[in-house]
Structures are given as structure tokens and as C-alpha cells.
Amino acid sequence: MTHPSRAELRGYLTSESSDFEADTIEHHLVGCSSCRVEIRDGEWTNRSWRQLRTTIRTPPRSRPERTLVTVGIPNHIAHLIAASPAFRPAWWLSVAAALVFAGIAAGAVTTNPLASLPFLTVAPVLPVIGVALAYGIPGDPLTQIAAVAPHGGFRLLLIRGLTVSASSIALAVLAALFFLPPNAAFIWLIPSLAATAATLALSIRMAAPVAAIVVVTIWIMLLGATTIAGTPTDAFTIGPHLLVLAIAVAIVGGARNSAPSSAAT
Amino acid sequence: MSDVLLDRVTKTYRRRPALQGINLRLTAGTTAIMGPNGAGKTTLLRLLATAIRPDSGQIRIHGADPNRPLELARIRTRLGYAPDGNDLDTRLSVLQFLHHVAALKGLDITERNRDIEQQIEALGLGHALHRQVRQLPTGTVRRLLVAQAMLGRPQLLVLDEPFADVDHESRHLLIDVLRRSSDHLTVVLAGHHLNDLAAIANRLVILKAGTVAFDNTPADLVAAGLATTNPDDLSPLEAGYLAALSDRPRPEPDPM
Numbered sequence: 001m002t003h004p005s006r007a008e009l010r011g012y013l014t015s016e017s018s019d020f021e022a023d024t025i026e027h028h029l030v031g032c033s034s035c036r037v038e039i040r041d042g043e044w045t046n047r048s049w050r051q052l053r054t055t056i057r058t059p060p061r062s063r064p065e066r067t068l069v070t071v072g073i074p075n076h077i078a079h080l081i082a083a084s085p086a087f088r089p090a091w092w093l094s095v096a097a098a099l100v101f102a103g104i105a106a107g108a109v110t111t112n113p114l115a116s117l118p119f120l121t122v123a124p125v126l127p128v129i130g131v132a133l134a135y136g137i138p139g140d141p142l143t144q145i146a147a148v149a150p151h152g153g154f155r156l157l158l159i160r161g162l163t164v165s166a167s168s169i170a171l172a173v174l175a176a177l178f179f180l181p182p183n184a185a186f187i188w189l190i191p192s193l194a195a196t197a198a199t200l201a202l203s204i205r206m207a208a209p210v211a212a213i214v215v216v217t218i219w220i221m222l223l224g225a226t227t228i229a230g231t232p233t234d235a236f237t238i239g240p241h242l243l244v245l246a247i248a249v250a251i252v253g254g255a256r257n258s259a260p261s262s263a264a265t
Numbered sequence: 266m267s268d269v270l271l272d273r274v275t276k277t278y279r280r281r282p283a284l285q286g287i288n289l290r291l292t293a294g295t296t297a298i299m300g301p302n303g304a305g306k307t308t309l310l311r312l313l314a315t316a317i318r319p320d321s322g323q324i325r326i327h328g329a330d331p332n333r334p335l336e337l338a339r340i341r342t343r344l345g346y347a348p349d350g351n352d353l354d355t356r357l358s359v360l361q362f363l364h365h366v367a368a369l370k371g372l373d374i375t376e377r378n379r380d381i382e383q384q385i386e387a388l389g390l391g392h393a394l395h396r397q398v399r400q401l402p403t404g405t406v407r408r409l410l411v412a413q414a415m416l417g418r419p420q421l422l423v424l425d426e427p428f429a430d431v432d433h434e435s436r437h438l439l440i441d442v443l444r445r446s447s448d449h450l451t452v453v454l455a456g457h458h459l460n461d462l463a464a465i466a467n468r469l470v471i472l473k474a475g476t477v478a479f480d481n482t483p484a485d486l487v488a489a490g491l492a493t494t495n496p497d498d499l500s501p502l503e504a505g506y507l508a509a510l511s512d513r514p515r516p517e518p519d520p521m
């Protein structure tokens with residue numbers, strides 16, 4: 001039996017060997033007790049462990065994550081927003097869905113203002129629903145772990161919904177600058193940005209699902225009022241007001257309740 | 266005060282009762298939940314992990330009520346949960362997976378590095394840091410699931426089937442880690458492997474059709490096995506397990 005060299009064993013131990021090499025060495029280790037002893041008790045394993053520690057402490061960070069940390073977003077939130085490449089397909093899918101919604105809404109409503117009503121009703125929640133569908137694989141162990149983590153579950157959904165709304169708005173504005181029709185598509189994404197931000201802000205004071213119900217109720221009531229007045233699209237101006245109100249509540253609440261803001265999900 | 270308390274807890278799925286009036290008081294140490302498939306093991310674990318709510322009855326975890334949002338948040342910051350991970354299908358690498366879960370738990374950078382380092386060492390994951398989780402052998406996935414559950418120094422560790430389909434080395438590592446952690450935290454795990462579970466648990470709970478059929482120490486299960494007529498040459502542990510699940514009337518252990 002040819003044993004792997006010390007360099008190969010060290011490469012295996014510090015995660016530097018390729019998947020193929022690692023598989024080969026792992027296979028060998030199962031059947032070779034002398035190599036198992038070598039890898040466990042060899043005087044060189046301490047040095048390998050120190051090297052490994054450096055790898056663990058300096059995980060590759062994407063540019064968006066570094067930028068978010070620089071502007072003062074807490075580390076763990078920045079990590080969740082920027083996510084790793086593994087989540088990017090779901091993120092692009094959500095952004096694409098949001099843009100398609102905004103495009104259809106803007107195209108359909110130009111003629112008849114009352115046609116805006118169904119779109120306005122779902123506008124605040126649609127991107128979050130998109131995120132839930134794109135990211136969530138029900139029954140997947142990672143989804144189950146996230147569901148009971150302090151920053152997982154509904155909060156994670158809101159954080160992702162917020163970034164999807166913000167990115168879609170940026171892309172829609174960019175498209176409008178280059179005269180891609182329809183020009184005003186981005187305003188259809190503002191309700192969702194306002195609603196998710198308001199819910200996250202309110203969740204400092206109350207459970208996140210309760211905050212979501214409060215925000216959606218306020219939205220529906222105001223939309224009803226503007227519809228009765230005959231101008232449902234006035235509801236667009238409500239979004240930003242709602243957001244300012246929620247942030248005010250959060251700041252007042254946060255000051256009075258300076259205990260850990262780990263709001264429930 | 267007990268660490269975990271279940272008082273007349275019931276849970277029904279689509280009219281099929283999964284748990285029927287469960288009473289349990291768990292203290293620090295390791296409790297193994299056993300029983301045939303469909304007996305309610307996973308439902309009980311999901312209740313303790315706050316993934317689902319009971320239809321009726323009360324649950325208290327370290328004195329906190331998971332039905333109250335702020336107390337639920339407190340429970341979750343001190344909870345480690347490893348679901349049954351047969352289909353853990355993610356493109357994340359082992360290191361990315363651990364950092365992702367640490368971020369979900371809200372750990373700051375110091376705690377994150379400290380805990381991840383510690384778990385990688387304890388569970389022998391150093392050689393797999395950059396490998397995709399979906400390509401790992403089952404034993405390594407089970408070790409990774411326990412490692413993520415330990416991040417953030419939980420007080421309550423809930424593990425579903427940590428020994429299912431694991432290789433020899435992984436089993437030894439897992440048993441070793443769980444033995445060491447049971448002196449300072451409450452561990453609840455479910456599984457099928459009678460001998461493994463009896464080796465690490467100081468308490469066995471056997472579920473049968475959503476009710477508690479046995480709740481005592483492994484030694485008591487052995488004693489119960491020795492007391493039965495044992496025609497099939499089973500080990501005393503196995504005979505005790507079968508006796509607990511059989512329909513013959515036997516003295517009820519006091520639930521309180």
C-alpha cells in the first residue's frame with residue numbers, strides 16, 4: 001500500500017487539496033490506521049491547525065458585504081444581505097420577478113386609473129412573496145434551521161425583501177434613464193420598499209408578524225380612502241409617509257427600550 | 266426548576282394525532298427520544314425547537330413561554346437545532362455554511378470565529394472546509410449539522426437522528442462530543458440506534474403512538490428487559506424496548 005506523503009496529508013488537513021485528492025486520502029484513511037495515527041498525533045498537525053485557524057478567521061468576503069460593514073451595518077446583517085454566491089440565483093430570480101411586476105403594472109395603468117387598484121393592493125407584499133418562493137425550499141434542513149434562528153425566519157425574509165426591492169428600484173430607475181419604457185415602473189416598487197422597511201422598523205417594538213399585519217392594515221385602509229376619493233394612485237404618496245412614521249416609532253421605541261433589540265420573529 | 270417542561274401537550278396533523286397529552290420534565294443531561302416511525306419523535310423535537318406550536322398544552326423552556334414573542338426570541342438565542350439532514354442540498358461550502366448559520370444566530374465576529382473554530386476542531390471538519398455541503402458523505406453532514414447547532418453556545422440542543430447512516434469514525438466523534446456537552450447543557454435527541462443512544466443518554470423516553478410508553482434511565486430499561494421472558498435471545502436493552510412498546514399492561518411511571 002502506498003501511503004500519502006506528509007505534504008499530501010497536510011494539504012488534506014488544511015483543506016488545501018482538491019476534492020479529488022481529498023476523496024482519495026479519505027478513502028485511504030478509512031483503511032490505514034498508521035496514517036490515521038499520523039494525522040491525529042503527528043507533531044506537525046499543530047502547525048497545520050494554526051494554518052487552518054487563519055483560514056477560518058478570514059473567510060472570503062464579497063465586495064458588497066465589505067461595503068455594508070464599512071457604512072456601519074452590523075457584521076451578521078451585512079453577511080445575510082450580501083449572502084454568498086450560492087444564494088445569488090434566488091436573488092436574481094426575485095429581482096427579475098419584481099421588475100416584471102412593475103413593468104406590467106406601469107403598462108396596464110396608463111389608461112384607466114381604477115385599473116391600478118389590484119396592482120396597488122398587492123404591491124407592498126408581492127416582492128416578499130417572491131423572495132419566499134425563490135429562496136425557500138420547504139422541508140430543506142437549512143430552511144428549518146433558519147426558521148428557528150434569531151435572525152432567520154420572517155426577519156430574514158424581510159431583510160431579503162428589502163434588498164430585492166431596493167435593487168429592483170435602482171435597476172428600474174437606471175432603465176428609465178436610458179429611456180427604456182415604461183418610464184414610471186420604479187414607483188410600483190416603492191410600496192414594497194416602504195412596507196418591508198416599516199415592518200422591520202416596527203419589529204423593534206413588536207413581533208415581526210404582528211408588525212407586518214399592522215403595516216398591511218394601514219396600507220389597505222389608506223388605499224380604501226384614496227379609492228373612495230376617486231384617486232387610488234394617491235396611495236403612492238402614502239408609502240414614504242408610512243416609512244417615516246415607522247422609523248420614528250422605531251427610534252422612540254429603541255430609545256425607551258435600549259435593551260437588546262432582538263425582536264421576535 | 267426543570268429546564269424543559271411539557272404539560273399535556275397535543276399536536277394533530279390533518280386529523281391524525283401526532284402527540285396526545287405529553288407530560289415531560291427535562292433537566293440538564295441527555296435525553297434520548299425513541300420509538301417506532303410515526304410515534305411522534307420528530308413532532309416532539311420540532312415543538313422543543315420552536316419550529317411548530319402545540320394545539321393545546323403548555324411548553325416552558327428555561328422558564329420562557331414560546332407562545333410569547335419576546336420570550337420566544339430569548340429561547341431562540343439559546344437554542345441549537347439540527348433537523349434530520351438527509352437532504353441537505355446547498356451549494357454552500359462547509360465554512361460558508363457555518364458562517365451563514367452563525368450570522369442567522371446574530372453572533373458578532375469574535376463569537377463567530379471562536380465558535381466556528383471550536384466546532385471544526387471538535388467535530389473533525391478541518392479537512393472539508395471548502396467542500397460543497399451537498400457533496401459530503403452522510404457522516405460528515407451529520408457532524409456539520411451538530412457543529413452548526415453548537416454555534417452560539419446554546420443551553421438547549423435538539424438533534425433529530427444524529428446517528429442515522431453515519432460511518433464508524435463519525436459515530437465515535439459524535440458520541441464523544443455529545444458526552445462532553447451533556448454536563449453543561451440540556452440535550453434532547455431522537456433516533457433508532459438503541460445502543461448508541463443508551464450509551465450517551467442518562468434518560469430514555471420511548472414514544473408509542475403519540476404517548477409516553479417509557480420514561481426512565483437506560484439501566485431501568487435493561488432491568489425491565491431482564492424481567493421479561495426473552496425467547497428471542499435479545500439483549501436486555503432490546504427486550505426492555507420491546508416490552509415498553511408491547512400492549513401488555515405495566516405499571517405507569519409517574520408522569521410528574
Ligand SMILES: [Zn+2]
Binds near residue numbers: 002028032034035
Ligand atoms: Zn497509510
